[in-house]
Amino acid sequence: MSKIEEVKAHVEKGKSKIVPQLVQEALDAGEAPQEILQAMVDGMGVVGDKFSAGEIFVPEMLIAAKAMSKGVEVLKPHLAGDSGISLGTCVIGTVAGDLHDIGKNLVAMMLESTGFKIVDLGVDVSTEKFLNAIKENDNVTLVTLSGLLSTTMPAMKQSVADIKASGLTGFHVIVGGAPVTPEFAKEIGADGYSPDAGSAAVLAKKLVTA
Ligand code: B1M
16 A cells, blocks of 8 residues: 555544654655645545445544544645745635534635735634624735535525625635535625635635736
């Protein structure tokens, strides 16, 4: 089994003590950070499929998530560069009712490396919290909403609508997460959608520097 396969297998099993060490070993062996990240994402995909099939339950998903987060910590310095430019402040959060944060954290990390100052509101973020953060922070140029559950798509729609109707200006609102589609993003009035963390950073820079 290659180091990358080992990383994937141990994320699947939720081995949070071993995963960071395996990620480091994979880096030391010359594996590309993006490939290692993809292996962990694929591992989480397997976890999701097993959950759907009723083979595992919420606690197993949680320990796999912890293992991936520990692996990402080791990977972070290798994924996130320092752009040396300032694109303003990005307020980011996972929408109300939704507790998934790994994807949101990856998006925040990529946005930070592109030149945004990050104000991370965490998970289960109400519209009110988004609005307060936009008001309370200087030079907010981007608001990013993440959502992983089909059941919280209405919350994303509501937050985007309320942010747009708030009268606050000077920023773009972008959305993403597994159940979000470009069509849905357009329908709810978001300024942009991206399928993953890397493309979110590209999109954000394009919007803010246009
Ligand atoms: Co949850 N969960 N979960 N879960 N969970 C999913 C999402 C699910 C697909 C599993 C499944 O059934 N196959 C399913 C959702 C089905 C649906 O609605 N379509 C599901 C469910 C049902 C649930 C519960 C309801 C289970 C229950 O209680 N019965 C429950 C809900 C709790 C809640 O939120 N209120 C629940 C709970 C949990 C845990 C807490 C146990 C845990 C999360 C821990 C954590 O995040 N700290 C968890 C996990 C780990 C998962 C899976 C297995 C993995 C998610 C993940 O981290 N993936 C997931 C199955 C899966 O994804 N295959 C699943 C890796 C991560 C890197 O990918 O988050 O997709 P992702 O992020 C991507 C893109 O989506 C994108 O970029 C990232 C990659 O670069 N992206 C953006 C994300 N946000 C973006 C914002 C952007 C742009 C791109 O803005 C511009």
